Amino acid sequence: MGTTPDRTPGPTRYPRLCVSAASGGGGKTLLALGLARAARKAGLAVKPFKKGPDYIDAAWLGRAAGMAATNLDPFFLPPAALAALFARALNAVDAVDAAVTRDAAGAAAPDRAAQGRGRLGLVEGNRGLYDGLDAQGSCSTAGLARALACPVLLSLDATKMTRTAAALLAGLMDFEPGVRICGVVFNRVGSPRHETALRRAVEARLPLPVLGALPRLARNPLPERHMGIASSGAGLRAEADALLDALAQLVRDHVDVERVLEAAGNAPPLPGGETAPRDGSGDDGPRRTLAEELRPPPSSSAPGPHAPPSVADRPEQRVCPAPGGAPAGGVPAAPRPRIGYVRDAAFWFYYPENLAALEDAGAEPVPLALVDAPGAEDDVWETLDGLYLGGGFPEDFLPRLSGSPGLARLAALSRAGLPIYAECGGLLALSRGMERDGVFWPLAGALPLRAVWTARPQGLGYVEGEVMLPNPFLPVGLRVRAHEFHYSRCIREAGAPPAALALTRGTGMGRFSEGDGRARAGDGIVCGRTWGAYCHIFAPAVPCWAPNFVAAARARRAARALR
Known part of the structure; x- marks a missing residue:
């Protein structure tokens, strides 16, 4: 051996x-x-x-x-x-x-x-x-x-x-x-x-x-x-x-x-064949985007005769229209908007496919930090056309995070209308603050909610829900699949907007009261052009997210150029 x-x-x-x-x-x-x-x-x-x-x-x-x-x-x-x-x-x-x-x-x-x-x-x-x-x-x-x-x-x-x-x-x-x-x-x-x-x-x-x-x-x-x-x-x-x-x-x-x-x-041939070019693109045309490569023909997505049915075979997850009915996909020949993403000790939950989807859609992803060497990227923040805040373990870095000068930038950019998409840890960073072990740590204050750390997971597993509020990233009515993993709960302030996602599966931010007095599980909050939610998406399964995000960033870039 x-x-x-x-x-x-x-x-x-x-x-x-x-x-x-x-x-x-x-x-x-x-x-x-x-x-x-x-x-x-x-x-x-x-x-x-x-x-x-x-x-x-x-x-x-x-x-x-x-x-x-x-x-x-x-x-x-x-x-x-x-x-x-x-x-x-x-x-x-x-x-x-x-x-x-x-x-x-x-x-x-x-x-x-x-x-x-x-x-x-x-x-x-x-x-x-x-x-x-x-x-x-x-x-x-x-x-x-x-x-x-x-x-x-x-x-x-x-x-x-x-x-x-x-x-x-x-x-x-x-x-x-x-x-x-x-x-x-x-x-x-x-x-x-x-x-x-x-x-x-x-x-x-x-x-x-x-x-x-x-x-x-x-x-x-x-x-x-x-x-x-x-x-x-x-x-x-x-x-x-x-x-x-x-x-x-x-x-x-x-x-x-x-x-x-x-x-x-000795594995058998890969289903779908083994003749694909090694670089994942053709020799007689432009490189295909990730979404294009993963879009199977309708007949190829059916499970085999012995396979149990998969919830991923439902068509609504793969149909994701862009706002106004335009097809999702395609990269206009315009200057590449710069979309920052915070990747440091506290924030590093990013699927590589999500960042690749933004790049495929025409953006230039720009790495940033909030708790590592804060202040080293002051000039970069001013050039952003959009911002993606992923998850991580910000609760383990609350003293450093609460003292980061980047939080004031986040709040200012949100107020100024920068398209910001925040998942889980990013949602917490945008909140008023987080309480842990009896100590409250002020954070960016861009969203009207307060977070409380808990010793046990409050949400763990898959999420399904319908988009309820207009936002730059996901069209109203879209059924979204995502997942959640969070050791905190959020308390909404009085007057906060209703849930951005109505959940049929998952915990999210808890139960929200409907107008008729009923309560249902919901997640997400939208303030201006800022989206924050506990759920994490996988971009290939939500193909309009990246094109819509990049379109919003490009519009922001164009508006800034006119000033």
């Missing part, structure tokens, strides 16, 4: 593997991180993917692999679009393949990218393999694996278990057609004798290779929630690389990495 092959993996152009488990907490994150770092050190260009809405695991995967992770979410995209997004992301690896390999393998190691070692798409699932939104398993990791025709490597917690492990594996293998489990790695194995018993039980009953057995560790190296994310935003603490190297060594010592990579290389 512990070696990797020197030959090119399998016939597919998209070697890929999905790491899953029988339940949440089954060890899949530890296994996925160790495999990602081990494969990277072996010279492969590893492109990581995370199933579902997740910024934290994705940040760890990106650090382990040496390149940013892409989220794949069946709640937001139908199967054909998921396969297209996967192919697009893995195709883009070719441009950085050799550089990543040299950085990972070291100057003394051979340039294995030049030897044709190629790429590895490594997908980490979430929860248990078949766990979804309903009894039919909608939006499960199994459904994603089917959409990608992706072999599944199971991490199975074997605590106090021997022969029963074979029974569980038999059930997982036969539970749903179209899911190919290529092997199992036992986790939390107590001793060599325990490992031998597990292997014999599986080999006696199942045609499933046991590809490894990770020992029980004295402590969990990956604590919950922040999981080591620290003051460099999406970066990790200095000791994170040492931890990832240790996980890679653990995997090399206890997992047959060679056979794992063989399974990834």
